[in-house]
Amino acid sequence: MGVIVEAENKSSSILEEAPAWDASEFPDWYREMQESAWEAARALPLPRAKNEPWRFANLKQVAAVGDYVAAPPVDEETARELVARSRMLDTSEHRGKLVFANETLVHDERPDEDGGLICASLAEAVTTHGQRLQEYFMTQEATLGSEKFALLHKSRTRSGLFLYVPAGMELTLPIEVYHYVAGHCASIFPHTLIVTGENAKVTVVDYYQSASEDEAGLSCGVVDLVAGQGSQIRYVACQNLSTRSANIHISSTLASADADVKSLQLQLGSAWSRTESVSHLSGKGANSDMLSVAVPAAGQEVDQRTLQHHAEAHTTSDLLYKNALSDRSRSVFAGLIMVDEGAHYTDAYQTCRNLLLSDDAEANAMPGLEINADQVKCSHGSTSGPITDEEIFYFKARGIPAETAKQLITFGFTAEVLAKLEQPAIEALLSRLVEAKFEKLA
Amino acid sequence: MSIDIRDLHARIDDQEIIKGLNLTLPKGEVHAIMGPNGSGKSTLAKVLSGHEDYEVTNGSVSMDGEDLLELEADERSRAGLFLAFQYPHEIPGVSNANFIRAALQARLPEGEELDAVGFYKELYAAMDALEMDRKFTGRAVNEGFSGGEKKRNEILQMAMLKPVYAILDETDSGLDIDALRIVSKGVNAMRSQDRGILVITHYQRLLDYIVPDHVHVMKDGKIIRSGDKNLALELEERGYDWLSEESAA
Ligand SMILES: Nc1ncnc2c1ncn2[C@@H]1O[C@H](COP(=O)(O)OP(=O)(O)OP(=O)(O)O)[C@@H](O)[C@H]1O
Ligand SMILES: [Mg+2]
Numbered sequence: 008m009g010v011i012v013e014a015e016n017k018s019s020s021i022l023e024e025a026p027a028w029d030a031s032e033f034p035d036w037y038r039e040m041q042e043s044a045w046e047a048a049r050a051l052p053l054p055r056a057k058n059e060p061w062r063f064a065n066l067k068q069v070a071a072v073g074d075y076v077a078a079p080p081v082d083e084e085t086a087r088e089l090v091a092r093s094r095m096l097d098t099s100e101h102r103g104k105l106v107f108a109n110e111t112l113v114h115d116e117r118p119d120e121d122g123g124l125i126c127a128s129l130a131e132a133v134t135t136h137g138q139r140l141q142e143y144f145m146t147q148e149a150t151l152g153s154e155k156f157a158l159l160h161k162s163r164t165r166s167g168l169f170l171y172v173p174a175g176m177e178l179t180l181p182i183e184v185y186h187y188v189a190g191h192c193a194s195i196f197p198h199t200l201i202v203t204g205e206n207a208k209v210t211v212v213d214y215y216q217s218a219s220e221d222e223a224g225l226s227c228g229v230v231d232l233v234a235g236q237g238s239q240i241r242y243v244a245c246q247n248l249s250t251r252s253a254n255i256h257i258s259s260t261l262a263s264a265d266a267d268v269k270s271l272q273l274q275l276g277s278a279w280s281r282t283e284s285v286s287h288l289s290g291k292g293a294n295s296d297m298l299s300v301a302v303p304a305a306g307q308e309v310d311q312r313t314l315q316h317h318a319e320a321h322t323t324s325d326l327l328y329k330n331a332l333s334d335r336s337r338s339v340f341a342g343l344i345m346v347d348e349g350a351h352y353t354d355a356y357q358t359c360r361n362l363l364l365s366d367d368a369e370a371n372a373m374p375g376l377e378i379n380a381d382q383v384k385c386s387h388g389s390t391s392g393p394i395t396d397e398e399i400f401y402f403k404a405r406g407i408p409a410e411t412a413k414q415l416i417t418f419g420f421t422a423e424v425l426a427k428l429e430q431p432a433i434e435a436l437l438s439r440l441v442e443a444k445f446e447k448l449a
Numbered sequence: 450m451s452i453d454i455r456d457l458h459a460r461i462d463d464q465e466i467i468k469g470l471n472l473t474l475p476k477g478e479v480h481a482i483m484g485p486n487g488s489g490k491s492t493l494a495k496v497l498s499g500h501e502d503y504e505v506t507n508g509s510v511s512m513d514g515e516d517l518l519e520l521e522a523d524e525r526s527r528a529g530l531f532l533a534f535q536y537p538h539e540i541p542g543v544s545n546a547n548f549i550r551a552a553l554q555a556r557l558p559e560g561e562e563l564d565a566v567g568f569y570k571e572l573y574a575a576m577d578a579l580e581m582d583r584k585f586t587g588r589a590v591n592e593g594f595s596g597g598e599k600k601r602n603e604i605l606q607m608a609m610l611k612p613v614y615a616i617l618d619e620t621d622s623g624l625d626i627d628a629l630r631i632v633s634k635g636v637n638a639m640r641s642q643d644r645g646i647l648v649i650t651h652y653q654r655l656l657d658y659i660v661p662d663h664v665h666v667m668k669d670g671k672i673i674r675s676g677d678k679n680l681a682l683e684l685e686e687r688g689y690d691w692l693s694e695e696s697a698a
Binding site: 396397398400401402403404405406407408409411415416418419420421422423 | 498499500501502521522523526527531532534537538540541542543544547548549551552555556589590606610
């Protein structure tokens, strides 16, 4: 994408200009926290090629983060139009829906805050649930390379969801949150914080989208999932920004004893998408499934960094990342399984599969293991390859044309991951989105 | 109406495997091909079904008068040719039901949708006839199937696609005794005046179940002997060596 902003805009770059904090909008603690985050972000250099977490990364795209500016407010008509467009799941299939346009809440439909439930936009929670929020807000530091971007996020974020599900409460239907970025070179910093009490259950879907396919925007999001004992979190990040956009997504899962978290990243849009996902398994019986599907095409790039950190004995994690790469697209996967001393009886799996649909596509995979405990079952593996002629021949021998065969194989390749979420309505929705992208390619 | 193979020569990687083969498979008949390992039986099956790794250097193949060699593999299949593979390929991620459905859909005119309810009804009936568990509809095509399950799955596809001509490449290998009986029953149910079937096998036993009208012996890329079903019995007893001695003489 290269330099996308006129030179005169350079001064208002989100990397150069301090955020415009409105003293009346947020309480002191929040503003002070943002101010010090800004100072800290300023003090850190942009990532460089020699930094290990940025091996194989496209540093031009990293530098281009400086081309983005603060998002302007959206006008009412745009807001209305974006809300009208926000219909991924049927009304009968969700429990709530929040829509943010350039970080302003423009649609607000959520469960009542009964029985200790907190389901609020971040801006509201800062004021009305400050204490609860402070307890969990960005307590997980980014460690996979995007420290600067995490601080930048912290200094600017004002939108997204704070969801606190008290012990025993089960929200069976998902809560949907739409994050739109509108305007050329606009940037948004959507935040998602989900905290579950003992044995609580919840499902949340974040959609990251552009108001216009013609505009380049930046989404720099942070997601923290804090799963209490025996609780269950299902989380989906569905990124479908315009293909000129950039996406940075920093997520962490903290799973207590017997907590079960499944999170899935679906990468459809943006020119460049950097995702950093960490799971900390911190209590006996904790499990985290980390799933991802990306279908980059044209010159799109996905850059994926993961950590499965087993801090306690008898914990499990299972990572499955699949990329189906068309045209000149590119993927980077770097994953590490880290088993602490004493984290015996860990079961940890890590698989990255790349399906190369074109000779010009490029996949880089760097799986890793660091085991400091005994009685551990760990495996990691990555595969990269095209659809084989023998596979195609089997289809053709049944009368199915090669093009249809490729679509079915590719679709099947991604479907396996989507099915692991075990959420039929969401699975069907994500399948449709993947299918729509393939149709656009064909 | 028949498949007619005349003086067929085919090679792979500059190695000639089929060396002047003649064979006629008329509708309404079952023919068996037997022959030693490496004689080119599977190669013949793949050449007929249009595998692109093989190059036909000479000869002709027609199917009901149509030049088969002019058609792409998928066109041959849609024209009514079926191959049950000796080693069926595994297709991860594509369910058996969706695969067969796509094959049937490919046979419909543009814009016409396969009737899903009717499809499943027919699929379940075919699976029941082959005593296949329903769980095989949802499983990925051949993935993790046992050897025998894969072979049964090939016959399921044949039953669903109802080809005019079918080539079964060692469908009996890997089947247990009961499965052999069930699968043979499935094949026999498909015997008809409107269908020609070519079974490739090493074992005379199969031919007790699927009784052929003609038996051919293939060796070194050619048919070197043809006869009735008694030829298979003779081969069982004497092996193949006496044939090459005779033909050399
Ligand atoms: N790519 C290749 N290059 C060279 N030779 C090949 C190639 N593929 C197959 N062949 C050879 O062609 C010959 C015929 O193989 P084919 O599989 O047709 O035999 P077959 O009669 O089916 O044997 P079987 O009874 O063991 O199934 C074999 O000698 C085999 O090694
Ligand atoms: Mg063979």
